Amino acid sequence: MTIRVYLMPVIEAERGNATRRIPKYLSLVDGTKSTFIRYGQEDVGLFIDNSSDAASAAISANSDVRTFPVDLDTVVTNGPRTQIVNALEALNVPAHWVANGQTFRVVFRRLAGVFQLLQNVQGRGLRFLQASLDSPISGLPANVRQAMQDGAAALNLSTTGITGATTLRVALASIGAQFDARPVRACGTEL
Amino acid sequence: MTVLFTDSGAGGDANPIGGSYVTLTGLIGLQRLSNTIANASGSDGDCAARINVATANDHYCKIRPSTVSNRDFGAMVRCQSGSAGGVLMTDYNATDVEVYVLVAGSFGSFVDRDAGTYQTTSDVYMEAQGTSYLTKIGASTINSFTDATHSTGQGGIFAYDSAARIINVEIGDFAVGDTLFAQALT
Numbered sequence: 001m002t003i004r005v006y007l008m009p010v011i012e013a014e015r016g017n018a019t020r021r022i023p024k025y026l027s028l029v030d031g032t033k034s035t036f037i038r039y040g041q042e043d044v045g046l047f048i049d050n051s052s053d054a055a056s057a058a059i060s061a062n063s064d065v066r067t068f069p070v071d072l073d074t075v076v077t078n079g080p081r082t083q084i085v086n087a088l089e090a091l092n093v094p095a096h097w098v099a100n101g102q103t104f105r106v107v108f109r110r111l112a113g114v115f116q117l118l119q120n121v122q123g124r125g126l127r128f129l130q131a132s133l134d135s136p137i138s139g140l141p142a143n144v145r146q147a148m149q150d151g152a153a154a155l156n157l158s159t160t161g162i163t164g165a166t167t168l169r170v171a172l173a174s175i176g177a178q179f180d181a182r183p184v185r186a187c188g189t190e191l
Numbered sequence: 192m193t194v195l196f197t198d199s200g201a202g203g204d205a206n207p208i209g210g211s212y213v214t215l216t217g218l219i220g221l222q223r224l225s226n227t228i229a230n231a232s233g234s235d236g237d238c239a240a241r242i243n244v245a246t247a248n249d250h251y252c253k254i255r256p257s258t259v260s261n262r263d264f265g266a267m268v269r270c271q272s273g274s275a276g277g278v279l280m281t282d283y284n285a286t287d288v289e290v291y292v293l294v295a296g297s298f299g300s301f302v303d304r305d306a307g308t309y310q311t312t313s314d315v316y317m318e319a320q321g322t323s324y325l326t327k328i329g330a331s332t333i334n335s336f337t338d339a340t341h342s343t344g345q346g347g348i349f350a351y352d353s354a355a356r357i358i359n360v361e362i363g364d365f366a367v368g369d370t371l372f373a374q375a376l377t
Binding site for chain 1: 283332334352
């Protein structure tokens, strides 16, 4: 089966007699494996799935879903770049770094890397995005700044060059860039 | 691998059933009832039990269910001390095995789904290695995926519904030289 990557909203739904946060269109899948890389506790994530072409078409038909090319080594060109940047920025995901000539694999890995850092901050009981992306890091509470540092260390990431004056978007872009050559495991394979 | 905790469910039955449960040594809040391990008071998001000995952050948990079909329970890794946090594997709908991340003060977030169900004849296994996770039923790997929410914690067991029943439990660390799933960092 073909593995596809989507940018998909998160919803709260009843699962197992409990309310849980799940990918919005999880009910449409018909594949054997699905993986979700959450943007910390924000309401969006990367959904990776091996559903059929028909199910994938049904998922992609939703206006709040963005679908990556099946071939992640496809190169970003100007038109898609504008769409990607607009879609991500509308979801409070920094995307100024997306450039023509990058592959969608690099875009995916950088997003997954940034999402993982926010997951780790969330795992420490904190929300990272407590200020706009264009705010300086110094505007975040001290415990959030510390959680970001600790999270980066836990993920073997460098925070060199990130200071209090660095904006959240630039800091996150710096984190994401460290994932260019770091595969992401999803649906039992490395992407 | 270093086995840190096992329980085979071979202990004596509670007497009377539903009366005096036996708390298992080495696990917090986990009790044995009638040669099975039962969730006596679990609720959504609870770590029904976690191992109470030092566990490396990279570890595994293996259980053998004694009941299946619409049962919301499973193996758990990276359980957080003193809060409802960790990564759990569950088979609540008898259709898919799903993995959720729990964070203190929040509810479960979906991480992974695989077609498959628990069997009373097979172990359920979950392993944490860095930001990579591996799940198995019996000898078959059902999935592997990335999540970075919890870097630390201990092995344990999750149970939502009071009908959860587990016969065997094994929790262990990895040691130098073990053959591991771990995804190499580049």
